[in-house]
Amino acid sequence: MKRTRKSRGLIPGTSGAPSWIVTFADLMTLLLTFFILLLSFSNLDAEKYRAIAYSMSKAFGVPWAPGSQIDPDLPPVIVVDPEGTSTSDGPLANQNLPPVPPALPPSLETSSEIMARAALAENDALATKLIGRLEQQLADDEVDIRFDDKGVVLTFTERASFESGSADLKQYMRPVLIKVVDELANCEGDIIVTGHTDDRPIDSARFRSNWDLSAARAVSVVHQLVLDGRLDASRVEAVGMAETRPLLDNDTEGNRTRNRRVEIVIENAKCNFQ
Numbered sequence: 001m002k003r004t005r006k007s008r009g010l011i012p013g014t015s016g017a018p019s020w021i022v023t024f025a026d027l028m029t030l031l032l033t034f035f036i037l038l039l040s041f042s043n044l045d046a047e048k049y050r051a052i053a054y055s056m057s058k059a060f061g062v063p064w065a066p067g068s069q070i071d072p073d074l075p076p077v078i079v080v081d082p083e084g085t086s087t088s089d090g091p092l093a094n095q096n097l098p099p100v101p102p103a104l105p106p107s108l109e110t111s112s113e114i115m116a117r118a119a120l121a122e123n124d125a126l127a128t129k130l131i132g133r134l135e136q137q138l139a140d141d142e143v144d145i146r147f148d149d150k151g152v153v154l155t156f157t158e159r160a161s162f163e164s165g166s167a168d169l170k171q172y173m174r175p176v177l178i179k180v181v182d183e184l185a186n187c188e189g190d191i192i193v194t195g196h197t198d199d200r201p202i203d204s205a206r207f208r209s210n211w212d213l214s215a216a217r218a219v220s221v222v223h224q225l226v227l228d229g230r231l232d233a234s235r236v237e238a239v240g241m242a243e244t245r246p247l248l249d250n251d252t253e254g255n256r257t258r259n260r261r262v263e264i265v266i267e268n269a270k271c272n273f274q
Helices: 020-041 046-059 108-133 135-139 173-184 210-226 253-259
Strands: 078-080 086-088 143-147 151-157 187-196 236-240 261-271
Touching: 108 135, 108 143, 108 151, 108 173, 108 261, 135 143, 151 173, 173 187, 173 210, 173 261, 187 210, 210 236, 210 261
Parallel strands: 187 236
Antiparallel strands: 078 086, 143 151, 151 261, 187 261
């Protein structure tokens, strides 16, 4: 009599699959269905997902390819650069999108840079006008004109403006200052006139020290600037600095000559040239 060996726990008609695998497979199918339902009920923030993907691709240096990584039906990511323009990725990239303002207000540093550029442009325009009116004096090295975003500075040499040890303006200087007033009358802003000397003590019965001399020279220039009333006197200030602000070391006669000067500084200029 031939004996047969029965397999315990096997599915009839199969060779080796245990009977419990049917229950296990059903359970896995139900779990998979459950998680699919959870995913379908969840709220996916598509824009945030694309923004994260875009940022990570930039950080790792991977070329951005939204068509191969993100569902093309998702809305595009709009990226605002520091200049305020916008770019977009995705199927809407070729459409004319309105410019998107920056999410945050400009920083204080950015605002100060904008103000500095505006001030520099104003001072450049004023300096250009003054250079055009004082070409001869510039050619003769009697005046120097420079500017930056802080203001415009006109520097007149002692040789052009005053006799040695005197605070009386030379006649030559008066029409030159009238030309300066012609341009400053079209501008708002503060005008500071500063007198400077070298470091040698003054020997004069009229002036007690270089402080007296430098202040008196500044006042003489101010008088000429406001003489015809076109400049509001409240805008103008006279300052004597004596030898405390030298351009060069007072170690040679040439340097001392350069240090003896009168400066007209125009700050916060806002001009209306025709």
